[in-house]
Amino acid sequence: MNYQLGWLKLTQFGGFFAADVEGFYADEGIAAEFTAGGSNILSWQQVATGKALLGDEDNTNALVAIEDGQELVILGTVFQTSPFSIISLAEDPIESVEDFKGRTIAVSDASLAQFEAISKSAGLSEGDVTFVSAGTDPSQLTTKQVSGYAGYATSQGASLELQGVKTHALLLEDLGVPSYGNVIITTRDNLEKNRNTIVGFMRASIKGFEYMNANPEEIAGLVVNKVNPAGGLDLATETETAKIQKDLIESPDGVLSVDVTKMQAIIDALVEAGTLKDTLNAADFVDTSVLEDAQSGT
Incomplete structure (x- = not known):
């Protein structure tokens, strides 16, 4: 089969x-x-x-x-x-949707609407958070172009940890999204x-x-x-x-x-x-x- x-x-x-x-x-x-x-x-x-x-x-x-x-x-x-999460640096973690405020977060085009809806439901206005298009790897995060990167806490999180980059993963479930x-x-x-x-x-x-x-x-x-x-x-x-x-x-x-x-x-x-x-x-x-x-x- x-x-x-x-x-x-x-x-x-x-x-x-x-x-x-x-x-x-x-x-x-x-x-x-x-x-x-x-x-x-x-x-x-x-x-x-x-x-x-x-x-x-x-x-x-x-x-x-x-x-x-x-x-x-x-x-x-x-x-x-889902392992899909907002990955941030441990030194400047994004620990809740309220922490989106004032941040620039890289997300895929496919997930943009979802994260906009999450932000809106938390009472954040359109100008409170800036979403930009995510690249294929989380280098935007390590170079501090963004404060958060929408990626997988498993493979991408593991790769960053092995590079010596300490991270924090905010899972969709942590954002109130089953x-x-x-x-x-x-x-x-x-x-x-x-x-x-x-x-x-x-x-x-x-x-x-x-x-x-x-x-x-x-x-x-x-x-x-x-x-x-x-x-x-x-x-x-x-x-x-x-x-x-x-x-x-x-x-x-x-x-x-x-x-x-x-x-x-x-x-x-x-x-x-x-x-x-x-x-x-x-x-x-x-x-x-x-x-x-x-x-x-x-």
């Missing part, structure tokens, strides 16, 4: 690779193949068109596709909260026709992510040296990323778990921000039964 990754073959997906090399998929009778994503690849499209049985997608992208009529089902999530990172999706038809395979895949993936969290150095080495040897990855950065992301992956309900109530809160926030036109009912497309079966061994 083919799984469409939401991005490149990096340590953020190390749990899948761990499950593969440790034989957890083989134990379920599954030969799993993982296709790398990229900036021009939407995982939900690959799943919806039958090129992949499962995939992980940006939560907002998945919800917009569902609103547009795609018959997608959300089964789980890689990150319990979030998941890389939700795992399939289609209703796939789930109906391939439920046993999908349950087996999720059961093995749970074991893989638990293994990675217990052995971050080992799985970072696996990703760098065997999974993506031509990717130009830095072992120290991937190892630090694996350690940082552990807290974002773990959940009292188990790794990969997704909660219908939280998803509804995410939907409501996106409707308020104007990203979604109409309210969706999370219970209509969030299926927790697959993970429940995977966790119980049924």
Whole structure:
């Protein structure tokens, strides 16, 4: 079976690779193949068109596709909260939305509307904070052109820390924005026709992510040296990323778990921000039964 990754073959997906090399998929009778994503690849499209049985997608992208009529089902999530954050220097940290005032913050074009809405909801006026276009790396922050940089607390945060730059990460959840990172999706038809395979895949993936969290150095080495040897990855950065992301992956309900109530809160926030036109009912497309079966061994 083919799984469409939401991005490149990096340590953020190390749990899948761990499950593969440790034989957890083989134990379920599954030969799993993982296709790398990229900036021009939407995982939900690959799943919806039958090129992949499962995939992980940006939560907002998945919800917009569902609103547009795609018959997608959300089964789980890689990150319990999105690693996307405002990264600032530890010597001059941005610790709340109120700290935006008087600052210049670099954000991507895609996230500008969201951060403008967050600022407005906190009572900040248009002139209180200056948003500029973010570059591909956080050098704007290290050269102090900006006070904050919208990036990933995992990979980009790890890279800065290894450069000796002490940072502070203000996650979306810290800003009052509920979030998941890389939700795992399939289609209703796939789930109906391939439920046993999908349950087996999720059961093995749970074991893989638990293994990675217990052995971050080992799985970072696996990703760098065997999974993506031509990717130009830095072992120290991937190892630090694996350690940082552990807290974002773990959940009292188990790794990969997704909660219908939280998803509804995410939907409501996106409707308020104007990203979604109409309210969706999370219970209509969030299926927790697959993970429940995977966790119980049924």
